[in-house]
Amino acid sequence: MxxxxxxxxxxxxxxxxxxxxxxxxxxxISLTLRRGSFTVLxxxxxxxxxxxxxxIGCLRGVQDGxxxxxxxxxxxxxxxxxVALRRRLGFIFQAHNLHESxxxxxxxxxGLQVHPGIADTVAQQAAAHALGLVGLADRTHYLPANLxxxxxxxxxxxxxxxxxxxxxxxxxxxxxxxxxxxAEVVDLLKxxxxxxxxxxxxxxxxxxxxxxxxxxxxxxxxxxxxSEERG
Amino acid sequence: xxxxxxxxxxxxxxxxLQLTHNRSRFAAALAGVAFANVLVFVQLGxxxxxAAATLxxxxxxxxxxxxxxxxANALNEGGNVARQWLLQAMADPDVTDGMGLFVxxxxxxxxxxDISLTTFGIDPAKPGFLAPAIADDxxxxxxxxxxxxxxxxxxxxxxxxxxxxxxxPLGFEAQGRRLTAYATFAGGGGFGGDGYMLxxxxxxxxxxxxxxxxxxxxxxxxVRPGADIExxxxxxTTLISDQSLRIxxxxxxxxxxLRYQQTRRPTGIIFGFGVLIGVLVGLIIVYxxxxxxxxxxxxxxxxxxxxxxxxxxxxxxxxxxxxxxxxMGFVPGLIVGTGILTLMGAITTLPLAMTPFMAIxxxxxxxxFSALSGAxxxxxxxxxxxxxxx
Ligand SMILES: Nc1ncnc2c1ncn2[C@@H]1O[C@H](COP(=O)(O)OP(=O)(O)OP(=O)(O)O)[C@@H](O)[C@H]1O
Ligand SMILES: [Mg+2]
Numbered sequence: 001m002x003x004x005x006x007x008x009x010x011x012x013x014x015x016x017x018x019x020x021x022x023x024x025x026x027x028x029i030s031l032t033l034r035r036g037s038f039t040v041l042x043x044x045x046x047x048x049x050x051x052x053x054x055x056i057g058c059l060r061g062v063q064d065g066x067x068x069x070x071x072x073x074x075x076x077x078x079x080x081x082x083v084a085l086r087r088r089l090g091f092i093f094q095a096h097n098l099h100e101s102x103x104x105x106x107x108x109x110x111g112l113q114v115h116p117g118i119a120d121t122v123a124q125q126a127a128a129h130a131l132g133l134v135g136l137a138d139r140t141h142y143l144p145a146n147l148x149x150x151x152x153x154x155x156x157x158x159x160x161x162x163x164x165x166x167x168x169x170x171x172x173x174x175x176x177x178x179x180x181x182x183a184e185v186v187d188l189l190k191x192x193x194x195x196x197x198x199x200x201x202x203x204x205x206x207x208x209x210x211x212x213x214x215x216x217x218x219x220x221x222x223x224x225x226x227s228e229e230r231g
Numbered sequence: 232x233x234x235x236x237x238x239x240x241x242x243x244x245x246x247x248l249q250l251t252h253n254r255s256r257f258a259a260a261l262a263g264v265a266f267a268n269v270l271v272f273v274q275l276g277x278x279x280x281x282a283a284a285t286l287x288x289x290x291x292x293x294x295x296x297x298x299x300x301x302x303a304n305a306l307n308e309g310g311n312v313a314r315q316w317l318l319q320a321m322a323d324p325d326v327t328d329g330m331g332l333f334v335x336x337x338x339x340x341x342x343x344x345d346i347s348l349t350t351f352g353i354d355p356a357k358p359g360f361l362a363p364a365i366a367d368d369x370x371x372x373x374x375x376x377x378x379x380x381x382x383x384x385x386x387x388x389x390x391x392x393x394x395x396x397x398x399x400p401l402g403f404e405a406q407g408r409r410l411t412a413y414a415t416f417a418g419g420g421g422f423g424g425d426g427y428m429l430x431x432x433x434x435x436x437x438x439x440x441x442x443x444x445x446x447x448x449x450x451x452x453x454v455r456p457g458a459d460i461e462x463x464x465x466x467x468t469t470l471i472s473d474q475s476l477r478i479x480x481x482x483x484x485x486x487x488x489l490r491y492q493q494t495r496r497p498t499g500i501i502f503g504f505g506v507l508i509g510v511l512v513g514l515i516i517v518y519x520x521x522x523x524x525x526x527x528x529x530x531x532x533x534x535x536x537x538x539x540x541x542x543x544x545x546x547x548x549x550x551x552x553x554x555x556x557x558x559m560g561f562v563p564g565l566i567v568g569t570g571i572l573t574l575m576g577a578i579t580t581l582p583l584a585m586t587p588f589m590a591i592x593x594x595x596x597x598x599x600f601s602a603l604s605g606a607x608x609x610x611x612x613x614x615x616x617x618x619x620x621x
Contacts, residue, residue, distance in 0.1 A: 100252065
């Protein structure tokens with residue numbers, strides 16, 4: 001049922017507000033993402049990048065047009081279907097959004113526990129192993145407050161990827177990080193994504209990331225104005 | 232606790248971790264729940280003791296039917312009943328015996344403390360109307376101005392009371408008469424008096440010259456074993472032409488008295504209100520804590536929503552928190568409540584005590600109301616919109 005296209009968007013329009021006060025921010029967007037690709041979405045501030053991401057990520061209802069995610073049409077889909085689909089996605093936000101009361105390990109476990117039937121001990125081991133892969137083996141029992149910004153973002157990346165999502169959606173994950181931490185996080189994304197065969201859609205202004213993209217889409221005023229294949 | 236919750240909910244005990252993250256707020260919340268529990272315990276304890284104290288004098292006697300004045304809501308309340316109705320009632324084939332019962336309060340000015348004894352005048356020749364523990368001593372009352380004294384009366388020293396025997400009676404002055412206590416029985420201080428006293432009807436009339444032997448306060452009737460008490464009452468109601476009288480089974484009279492004390496008397500209503508206030512305080516505290524906690528974690532919850540956690544998961548977290556607050560607040564509440572009730576019981580000699588039934592019902596009530604508060608608090612969850620996270 002799932003073909004090689006993880007995402008197929010056709011004629012997507014989106015408005016915020018309705019009637020007179022309504023403002024259309026996306027115009028006739030069409031795009032496809034192939035399995036395993038690493039795509040960067042860029043464009044000026046306010047061009048609609050985040051809106052595209054939230055629509056593809058089942059965080060906002062599709063109003064007009066078609067979004068097919070993993071073979072499922074999102075336009076008109078029931079809430080329960082959207083919740084189930086979100087479990088197959090990995091989100092990385094500009095802010096790490098870790099839970100302040102949970103340790104690094106526990107935060108990562110939350111990314112596994114959403115899938116029913118994963119035994120407690122298995123989740124523990126998998127989470128600890130994954131943190132080890134990003135060099136945080138000695139920080140597993142730290143609360144977020146005791147981690148650096150880069151460390152927190154790495155935990156957030158691990159939390160998003162540990163459940164082996166089909167698609168990773170990241171919105172400026174490096175914006176709040178210094179140069180070294182940013183490079184570390186992007187390398188991590190790319191490395192883990194490739195190892196696990198994940199598809200990645202990443203919003204960024206960061207030119208260092210552009211070098212690593214398979215494909216760069218450019219959005220301007222709610223329209224796709226450029227699509228450049230690389231590598 | 233963490234381990235227990237992990238196994239109970241089959242996931243990380245996020246509610247527990249969240250609550251304990253902010254220790255001082257957690258401690259304050261527990262203190263609040265404990266306080267509400269103590270409030271409810273004390274009020275319930277007083278209500279229970281009021282019930283016990285109301286029913287206690289009924290336990291001194293044995294009867295099947297009681298005839299009282301229309302306005303006699305309690306044993307020592309209301310007008311009297313003409314003795315002629317006792318004679319009329321005896322005409323019923325199923326009524327085997329009858330006795331007039333007199334009641335009044337006798338002040339006893341003691342050196343240490345002036346006390347008031349609720350005094351019953353009975354017929355010493357009819358011990359069948361007395362509880363077995365008292366009946367044996369009834370003959371002692373045939374002597375004029377003899378009494379049987381409540382050994383648990385407030386203001387009466389325990390060793391002084393324990394020394395009272397027919398061979399070593401206790402003489403005292405009350406109501407202008409010289410009375411002699413030859414025996415004791417177990418009564419206890421109540422809300423209407425400091426204790427009880429039994430005297431013969433003759434002695435009673437000598438203490439209260441204004442009262443007449445022809446008009447006792449109540450009439451107690453014994454019914455032939457196996458007879459249907461309700462049928463007897465039905466026949467008596469037609470037989471006795473004074474329609475203002477209340478003719479009830481003795482057991483009903485006691486229960487109606489209790490209901491009257493609990494629902495019509497200001498004291499009963501106030502203590503009932505106290506329980507309600509305690510429940511409300513607990514409800515508000517738990518709601519406040521849980522809804523603040525939800526509001527503080529909207530971003531985290533929105534993240535979890537984005538990760539694919541459903542509504543049930545969030546409800547579970549809040550219920551977990553409600554459970555933690557309820558159980559952990561209950562324990563200190565129980566300990567402090569038991570202490571306060573024991574202390575109050577010792578001071579007032581009222582039958583104030585923590586009962587297992589009280590403890591269990593308050594625990595269940597705490598859990599139910601905590602869960603309810605939690606359920607209300609989850610309404611704020613709707614504000615956690617994962618689309619706002621980017
Ligand atoms: N919840 C909302 N309600 C109304 N308008 C919104 C809302 N979210 C975004 N918009 C508007 O939609 C347009 C696109 O916003 P979007 O956040 O998608 O831009 P963006 O490309 O991600 O910008 P940035 O690079 O600054 O993050 C903007 O004009 C914005 O003002
Ligand atoms: Mg944006």
